[in-house]
Amino acid sequence: MASHEVNILLVDDKPERLLSYEVALESLGYNMVRAQSGTEALSKLMVMEFAAILLDVSMPDMDGFETAELIRNHPRFEETPIIFVTGLHITDLDQRKGYAMGAVDYVQIPVIPEILRGKVQALVQLYLQRVELTRLNQKLAQTNAELAKAHEELKARNMRELQELNQTLEQANAALTATNNRLTLEIGERERAEQALSQSMKRKDEYIAVLAHELRNPLSAIHNAVMVMQMPTSSEQQQAWAHELLQRQVKHLTCLMDDLLDVSRISNGRIQLHTEVVDLAQVVNHAADTIAPLLKKHRHQLKVVVPDRPLYVEGDTVRLSQVLGNLLTNAAKYMDDGGQIDLVLEQQGDKVAQIRVRDRGVGIPAELLNKVFDLFVQAPSALNRAQGGLGIGLALVRALVELHGGATRVTSDGPGLGAEFSVCLPLVDRVPQAQTAIPTPPRSSQPLRVLIIDDNSDSATGLSLCLQSQGYDLRVAHSGKEGLMAARLQRPDVVLLDIGLPDIDGYEVAQRLRREQELKEICIIAMTGYSGEADRNRAEQAGFNHYLVKPVELVKLLDLLDAQTCAA
Known part of the structure; x- marks a missing residue:
């Protein structure tokens, strides 16, 4: 009570x-x-x-x-x-x-307090007794109802048990037979699962070996280039060769990292397409231009065939170019020098556009035709080739095409007889909207004030030297708080801001800059190793104007800075 x-x-x-x-x-x-x-x-x-x-x-x-x-x-x-x-x-x-x-x-x-307490306490005791009595009466009524219900259920259960006993005996033999059949199937499925797991582990082991190989090659080349640059007797020609090699190998490592990140994003459903109405002929021609240096290196000939009328699809131009770039790169790598590649765009029926990439290279064994679009799958000769790759390019092709509502297919007459990869995409009737040209404002005569905020001193110093050589007024800070203080003193036009800072992260720095009246209009450019869509969205909400993923391409950064110079 x-x-x-x-x-x-x-x-x-x-x-x-x-x-x-x-x-x-x-x-x-x-x-x-x-x-x-x-x-x-x-x-x-x-x-x-x-x-x-x-x-x-x-x-x-x-x-x-x-x-x-x-x-x-x-x-x-x-x-x-x-x-x-x-x-x-x-x-x-x-x-x-x-x-x-x-x-x-x-x-x-x-x-009189004592009298009032006595009267109230007596009434409360009566109240509590009444509450307890009500509770006991309810519990008694509930118990009686439960006993009556249990009695009825017991009678009904006894009747059901008598009826079900015969059914149970009849079903026992049938259940035993079904159990034996199920066990047989489960044993077969388990054996197949174990075999698939063994193959998957083998493919992963092979992939790790290929990854180590693909990473060691550019790292070895970079190491050699650094040694050449450190030699006191190296000539200007040798220094220029080393610089060119470093740029080429860093770009190669960046491509490897991008492919790995794309696989992760697609596997987790986190990749997003920026779609618009696209003329596939422009995508085909752009891919042909992009692959030209690799074709020239291997002395390959590329035959491009596009229809007279445009074929429009709803797609992401960058991702579609990546699809064709991967197919053309594969064709160039797995064919002896001096070969020919056919790149054909055509219409199939009323609603489908088809792109075919045909090579005359090593071909594909019949047992691999159904697996070439799986992750980490390569032709047996891939490990012995100079540019074997990671075995994820075709997996990206299939995933990106399927995100566009399309399909991929491969055919080959066998080893040594080449292969043909086909991409089918749904056509749309709409025509892309014309874009209005934006006049370029006159260029400011004052050098652009740039503040770099990055805790990696090597990265910040290297970028600072590059930008100073281009005529920009540079300041460098190595923490969020130091960067905020430098921004208040310098009043920069542009802030190149790393996100993973040791004290306050780049998101918080950007938000604080936007809250200050004198700094809220400056251009803030993210330079970070985080490349996920969620990271980009968070940066946009924090107030960043642009988002660049490390290692940053200097040409792209200079284009952004040049645009700010013209607007100054």
């Missing part, structure tokens, strides 16, 4: 008397609820249950007798005991009237 909450309603229009009631009853540990009018008391009763009501007789608007009558007339409160409080002498008639209204007792003002 003690765990049940006990509420006492104190009704008096005088706040000082309400306080005296609370002080007198405080030691009982009950919850005291105030009301300063009969109307307020009725509203409290509608939302709470009270063990007793201490009710002032003399109140304006509605006196205690009227309030008690309204309480008693409500079926929910007719059992709630009321103690009238009065400072006047009451006659026997008044007492009878009060008892008729539901009063169980009277107390005189000034209230």
